Amino acid sequence: MMKKKLQDAFNAQINEELYSAYLYAAMRAAFESMNLKGYANWMRLQVEEELFHARKFMEFIFERGGEVELKAIKQPQAQWDSPLAMFEAAYRHECHISECINKLSTLAMKEDDHAARIFLEWFVTEQVEEEANADGMVQNLKLMKDAPGGLFMLDREAGQRVISPLVLASITGAAAGA
Ligand code: FEO
Secondary structure, eight states: OOOHHHHHHHHHHHHHHHHHHHHHHHHHHHHHHTTOHHHHHHHHHHHHHHHHHHHHHHHHHHHTTOOOOOOOOOOOOOOOSSHHHHHHHHHHHHHHHHHHHHHHHHHHHHTTOHHHHHHHHHHHHHHHHHHHHHHHHHHHHHHTTTSTTHHHHHHHHHTTOOOOHHHHHHHHTTTTTO
16 A cells, blocks of 8 residues: 555656646647648657556556546647757656656655555656657757758658557557556
């Protein structure tokens, strides 16, 4: 059984993950309206990643006999000045999520909840990848800023992103609770 304080913090993190999905859905919509279909695809898959993260937290609370409490999701920004501004915002957001996960880990240690601490290790590692992915998009856009056709090329590359096997398994139920 989870202590109430930790359960509340996990529920707050579910809200953070669902907001992340909402934010990336807004970015997808912005890319669709710019007709940058590759970046729109990248964001579409990022939405699935975030829903997967939210599900993971929910499954953990259920397994521990706790209660999932869903709160209102705030409205995300809808427009950005450029693709670069969008990915910079995505990177800043991932850094914020990393801080949230680190604080959760600290709380789990303080509350002496080792199951929660071990569960959170997956997210600590995942955030390294999440930050690196968003930062990689920022760096590519900066590099190609002045290259003719650069944005078109990067958009095509982003269109090749495919769903991760873990996320796919979670959606299809092939690995419940994965
Ligand atoms: Fe759920 Fe992108 O962190």
